[in-house]
Amino acid sequence: MSSARQAWGLRFWLVTLAALLVMAATASLGRWQLQRAAHKTALQATMDERQARAPLQGAELQQALDQAPDAGQLLHRRVLLQGQWLAGATVFLDNRQMNGRPGFFVFTPLRLANGNRVVLVQRGWAPRNFLDRTQLPDVTTPAGTVQLQGRLAGPPARLYEFAPTAPGEGSSRIRQNLDLASYAAQTGLALAPLTVMQTGVASEGLQRDWAPIDSGVDKHYGYAFQWFGLCGLVAILYVWFQFVRRSPPTDCPRDA
Structure with missing residues (x-):
């Protein structure tokens, strides 16, 4: 086999290895973002459930503040x-x-x-x-x-x-x-x-147009889409340049 064909074969495997590494990394990042989205979805459900409960007030509120093992359990x-x-x-x-x-x-x-x-x-x-x-x-x-x-x-x-x-x-x-x-x-x-x-209407010179409580789950779905999209793009480019448009070099003709 000629040196040109050997160089072509080496380049093919190097590009293949690089493409596989990039695809594995982007797919892993996409899965991680989906896991984060699942966590935020559960968090949003917890926040919605807490807001749906009856309001704490009076002695019940003071007891909750005094006895809660974790103040975070009372958030929202x-x-x-x-x-x-x-x-x-x-x-x-x-x-x-x-x-x-x-x-x-x-x-x-x-x-x-x-x-x-x-x-x-x-x-x-x-x-x-x-x-x-x-x-x-x-x-x-x-x-x-x-x-x-x-x-x-x-x-x-x-x-x-x-x-x-x-x-x-x-x-x-x-x-x-x-x-x-x-x-x-x-x-x-x-x-x-x-x-x-x-909360409530504006009063006492103050406005209270607070943003709704949002865990940010949509952000993670957006990031996951971007990572999986990049993974798919790398796969398409790899197939296109490595197989569809591949034209292996031919040996140069020798002079008679």
């Missing part, structure tokens, strides 16, 4: 709260959006009635003044006993923070992020391990 449960706002401890989380508009998420602790338990409530969203970034939005905090509805949520989502908040007017209340443990130590409040996202 609906609640009915009654208590008094601790307006002086209100915090405004900056750079939060609602309906594409930047502003603040407003958090105020609520001392529950008939007990010392305090729950941090994400009361809603308010726009900010871009001419004066230290100006707080006009939010009304009712005095006395209030009642509200909401759902249990985890700690406030964190944003990337380039540098700590600079000292100045309003810097103690306008923050980029809020850590529950640090906030509890700062205020001296016996905070519950979970927060409450207040």
Whole structure:
């Protein structure tokens, strides 16, 4: 066999090996995304089931917060709260959006009635003044006993923070992020391990157009489709170039 045919044969097997490796990797990634989608589907079913339960309230809510072995088991449960706002401890989380508009998420602790338990409530969203970034939005905090509805949520989502908040007017209340443990130590409040996202119509200068709870299962199906599509494309290209359009070299004629 000529050297040209040997080189062609070597290239054929190298391309075959590379194609098989790429197809195996992309197919494996596609299956992994399907597994993630199955997990997210089960998670979505759990969240839907929790939201369908009767709201926790009163002594039942306080008992659940005190005795739950894992606070995560209470996430997304609906609640009915009654208590008094601790307006002086209100915090405004900056750079939060609602309906594409930047502003603040407003958090105020609520001392529950008939007990010392305090729950941090994400009361809603308010726009900010871009001419004066230290100006707080006009939010009304009712005095006395209030009642509200909401759902249990985890700690406030964190944003990337380039540098700590600079000292100045309003810097103690306008923050980029809020850590529950640090906030509890700062205020001296016996905070519950979970927060409450207040629901209902807009009021008190706050909007509550929260996005629906979604586990993101569609994203994983989309990724799986992309990986399996890439696997199929590699297979098609391999067959096309290795078999359909293959034209093995012929030996060069020798001079007489």
